[in-house]
Amino acid sequence: MKVNELIEELNLTLFCGEAGVDNEIKGGYTCDLLSDVMGNIEEGMVWITMQTHQNVLAVASLKDAAAVLIVNGYEPDGEMREKTMEGAIPILGTKLSAFEASGIIYRLLHGK
Amino acid sequence: MVFRYELEGGNFSKAGHASSEIKKTLKQLSVDPRIIKRIVVALYEAEVNVVAHAWKGEVLAEVEANQITLTLRDEGPGIPDIPLAMQEGYSTASPAVRQMGFGAGMGLPNMKKNVDELEIESRVGVGTNVRMVTRFSGE
Ligand SMILES: Nc1ncnc2c1ncn2[C@@H]1O[C@H](COP(=O)(O)OP(=O)(O)O)[C@@H](O)[C@H]1O
Ligand SMILES: [Mg+2]
Numbered sequence: 001m002k003v004n005e006l007i008e009e010l011n012l013t014l015f016c017g018e019a020g021v022d023n024e025i026k027g028g029y030t031c032d033l034l035s036d037v038m039g040n041i042e043e044g045m046v047w048i049t050m051q052t053h054q055n056v057l058a059v060a061s062l063k064d065a066a067a068v069l070i071v072n073g074y075e076p077d078g079e080m081r082e083k084t085m086e087g088a089i090p091i092l093g094t095k096l097s098a099f100e101a102s103g104i105i106y107r108l109l110h111g112k
Numbered sequence: 113m114v115f116r117y118e119l120e121g122g123n124f125s126k127a128g129h130a131s132s133e134i135k136k137t138l139k140q141l142s143v144d145p146r147i148i149k150r151i152v153v154a155l156y157e158a159e160v161n162v163v164a165h166a167w168k169g170e171v172l173a174e175v176e177a178n179q180i181t182l183t184l185r186d187e188g189p190g191i192p193d194i195p196l197a198m199q200e201g202y203s204t205a206s207p208a209v210r211q212m213g214f215g216a217g218m219g220l221p222n223m224k225k226n227v228d229e230l231e232i233e234s235r236v237g238v239g240t241n242v243r244m245v246t247r248f249s250g251e
Contacts, residue, residue: 032213033213033216033218034160034212034213034214034216035157035214035216035218035219035222036216036218038153038156038157038222039153039218039222039225043149049213051212051213053124053212054124054125055124055127055128055160055212055213055214056213058127058128058131058132058156059128059156061132062128062131062132062135062149062152062153062156063149063153079125
């Protein structure tokens, strides 16, 4: 599934990083601890988190995540938006909780 | 080739800059992408440690044909007990740093897991030197 299909399916907000909406999503990882994500997320995954600062973007781009999905209605802070403008990692938002978003995306990706 | 980047304690907006530059350089040199990932995981954690725990520091990256040597030198409080600091889950990070999702005590263990050689030297009240070597030819 591509990022723009996910945006449509879940009616997500696209805050920034439009250049990456064609990224292919191969899986997901849900966590708010940056070291854990750094160690465990894999290339092409969507990262589901409630962290909203620019270091999220650093981790996502170093690990080649497909997109970042910010949950609970939070929004990326100003610095995070500024930095994303240059890159190709879409920063998305939803009012859903991490549990709900992860469940729905899991089902979309794995068909169960 | 030697590259040098500066780090400032408390300035999280600079953390990750060295890692992303090194990632680009290694890509251009056609280093195995899996090895690049491991190098940047370790370098990012090391950068964050200087920003989160020290006052100021620098990254020196020496790229050779078959390996990279990353040296992080900082002026800071130092690490009184290195084996304790290496334990998974051990952290002295401040509440503010934890709130950002750092300070899980996984940084040093992540570094150790992802490089071929890791050496740490530290003097309490003076600073810390971290040296990491990774060879490009795989395990
Ligand atoms: N450069 C450094 N200067 C001073 N203390 C450090 C440094 N790097 C690591 N430490 C100490 O080692 C602990 C463990 O580091 P780490 O495993 O990266 O976990 P974390 O950074 O999440 O606390 C830190 O909490 C800190 O007490
Ligand atoms: Mg750390």
